[in-house]
Amino acid sequence: MGGIPSGCRITRRETPPPLSGRFGFIRAREYLRRDFAYRCAYCQIHETRAGGPEHFSTYHFQPRSKGGPVNDYSNLYWCCTGCNGFKSDHWPTEIEAAGGYRYADPCREQDYGAHFVEEETGRLVALTNCGTYHLARLRLNRPSRLVARRERSEISQRLMTIRDLIAQIEHRGVFMTEAQAIVRISEVISTLESQLATSIPPFI
Numbered sequence: 001m002g003g004i005p006s007g008c009r010i011t012r013r014e015t016p017p018p019l020s021g022r023f024g025f026i027r028a029r030e031y032l033r034r035d036f037a038y039r040c041a042y043c044q045i046h047e048t049r050a051g052g053p054e055h056f057s058t059y060h061f062q063p064r065s066k067g068g069p070v071n072d073y074s075n076l077y078w079c080c081t082g083c084n085g086f087k088s089d090h091w092p093t094e095i096e097a098a099g100g101y102r103y104a105d106p107c108r109e110q111d112y113g114a115h116f117v118e119e120e121t122g123r124l125v126a127l128t129n130c131g132t133y134h135l136a137r138l139r140l141n142r143p144s145r146l147v148a149r150r151e152r153s154e155i156s157q158r159l160m161t162i163r164d165l166i167a168q169i170e171h172r173g174v175f176m177t178e179a180q181a182i183v184r185i186s187e188v189i190s191t192l193e194s195q196l197a198t199s200i201p202p203f204i
Helices: 024-035 081-087 094-098 129-138 143-172 176-197
Strands: 056-060 076-080 116-118 124-126
Touching: 024 056, 024 076, 056 081, 076 081, 081 129, 116 129, 124 129, 143 176
Parallel strands: none
Antiparallel strands: 056 076, 116 124
């Protein structure tokens, strides 16, 4: 397991138009998609791995029912249907928050690597009270996300093996048949890298 990173995981770069009205926040949709790199703010599943953007929504980090601002872009997140449903309009009580039991805010702090880490099995393990609360409420170790993290690890391992093979071939001196092998291996690498690009990122 690595050290605890500094800063925040997600940096907002988009500037949406003024949001107003009861449903003004909906206009932030495309800006959020870009800011969150087309991934869920919580489980980090990519849209392409979750059935497309129709399985995501514009979501209020602090629920409107719990005093969260409706049209403040900093309170809006891009969230998959699963995480949205598990979090719903739940918010920690004052007593829970005082004990550190709260949701981690990836736009203001590190969550992965600071409040919880990923084991080799793909399971996320809490490091803090915040991590304990966050993982349990959002069910970030639900089967579908465990499978996604394990698949990413397998792809990464295959890529490492192929890159090592290419390095060994190049080190010996490339002959014609080996050059052809490198071309084929490079094609496989490109395919795996494409799959890896939309996998849940590793935080170990």
